[in-house]
Amino acid sequence: MGEVIVITSGKGGVGKTTTTANIGTALALTGRKVVLVDADIGLRNLDVVMGLENRIVYDLVDAVEGVCRLKQALIRDKRFEGLYLLPAAQTRDKNAVAPAQMQKLCDDLREHFDFILIDSPAGIEQGFKNAIAGADKAVVVTVPEVSAVRDADRIIGLLAAHEINEPQLIINRLRMDMVKRGDMMNIEDTIDILGIDLLGVVPDDESIIVSSNRGEPVVTEEKSLAGQAYRNIARRLLGEEVALINLETENSFLDKLRRMFSGKNNKRQ
Amino acid sequence: MLDFFKFFSKDQNKSKDIAKERLKLVLIHDRANISPKFLDMVKGDIIKVISNYMEIDESGFNIKLSRIAQDNDDYTSALIANIPIKRMKNLGKNNG
Numbered sequence: 001m002g003e004v005i006v007i008t009s010g011k012g013g014v015g016k017t018t019t020t021a022n023i024g025t026a027l028a029l030t031g032r033k034v035v036l037v038d039a040d041i042g043l044r045n046l047d048v049v050m051g052l053e054n055r056i057v058y059d060l061v062d063a064v065e066g067v068c069r070l071k072q073a074l075i076r077d078k079r080f081e082g083l084y085l086l087p088a089a090q091t092r093d094k095n096a097v098a099p100a101q102m103q104k105l106c107d108d109l110r111e112h113f114d115f116i117l118i119d120s121p122a123g124i125e126q127g128f129k130n131a132i133a134g135a136d137k138a139v140v141v142t143v144p145e146v147s148a149v150r151d152a153d154r155i156i157g158l159l160a161a162h163e164i165n166e167p168q169l170i171i172n173r174l175r176m177d178m179v180k181r182g183d184m185m186n187i188e189d190t191i192d193i194l195g196i197d198l199l200g201v202v203p204d205d206e207s208i209i210v211s212s213n214r215g216e217p218v219v220t221e222e223k224s225l226a227g228q229a230y231r232n233i234a235r236r237l238l239g240e241e242v243a244l245i246n247l248e249t250e251n252s253f254l255d256k257l258r259r260m261f262s263g264k265n266n267k268r269q
Numbered sequence: 270m271l272d273f274f275k276f277f278s279k280d281q282n283k284s285k286d287i288a289k290e291r292l293k294l295v296l297i298h299d300r301a302n303i304s305p306k307f308l309d310m311v312k313g314d315i316i317k318v319i320s321n322y323m324e325i326d327e328s329g330f331n332i333k334l335s336r337i338a339q340d341n342d343d344y345t346s347a348l349i350a351n352i353p354i355k356r357m358k359n360l361g362k363n364n365g
Binding site for chain 1: 283284285286288289291292293295296299300
């Protein structure tokens with residue numbers, strides 16, 4: 001029986017879809033059978049991020065409404081053994097599906113996959129309720145900014161109200177240069193405020209945009225720091241204990257100079 | 270060079286610390302589902318009741334939701350009011 005994990009955030013644009021794509025791919029690369037479910041009905045995106053947009057015939061709503069069999073709506077990713085995508089409908093709205101239907105869908109998928117990752121839409125309305133309906137556990141994605149952290153807190157409360165307890169946190173787009181200056185909340189600050197367990201930290205990394213331009217998940221890039229972070233997150237989901245990547249690498253002479261001048265300031269980081 | 274100046278200014282004004290403080294406060298309100306307007310209503314009623322007994326300095330009246338630490342390393346929300354008293358009204362005690 002597979003595990004259903006919803007990836008959610010409250011605020012839009014913090015990287016839910018990228019996170020779903022990359023964790024899913026990383027899990028598939030370890031030999032697990034994985035399906036990515038795009039629950040953002042009407043604003044489908046997981047397909048383009050995965051580079052599978054040209055292969056869609058049926059979608060989630062078709063499968064739920066019985067227009068096609070569930071299997072027909074699943075797109076097999078030929079690049080990664082065991083990875084599938086269930087795309088969202090683009091021309092319908094979020095009311096096209098009810099929570100009970102999503103729950104049934106998740107239960108059906110459970111029988112065929114090790115992991116079912118659900119990419120939740122932004123917001124706290126119907127789409128969110130659908131996305132979490134069949135989930136066993138939740139991953140909350142945030143960036144270290146006041147608006148995103150506030151919304152993450154709200155989502156954590158709503159998840160608890162729906163009895164999805166102990167959600168885990170991913171801090172996305174952390175910029176160490178800003179953290180060092182004291183201009184961005186660090187990992188500790190964010191966890192302290194939200195009070196949930198940390199699943200991983202993904203540094204702000206240009207390679208994310210480059211890879212989504214190409215429709216290739218960044219986890220496949222050995223050298224990418226973000227890719228490494230996602231691979232680590234996948235391993236933690238599999239129960240391994242993996243230390244956080246050291247993001248404090250000094251990459252320039254200027255950095256070193258700056259540290260020499262402001263050594264005292266950086267102590268707390 | 271910016272860092273150089275910060276070195277002298279004793280890093281009191283780190284924007285991340287401001288963010289953290291603001292967030293903590295806003296989340297207290299979010300979690301308790303209490304808006305500033307609601308607090309104003311509570312404030313108005315408290316003034317009404319207390320004014321029966323003492324004269325207070327309304328401009329110095331301060332009420333806020335806050336977090337207070339508990340024994341078990343946890344936090345709880347608390348309503349904290351600071352009410353400056355100008356003088357006691359002399360009723361009750363003598364007249365009663």
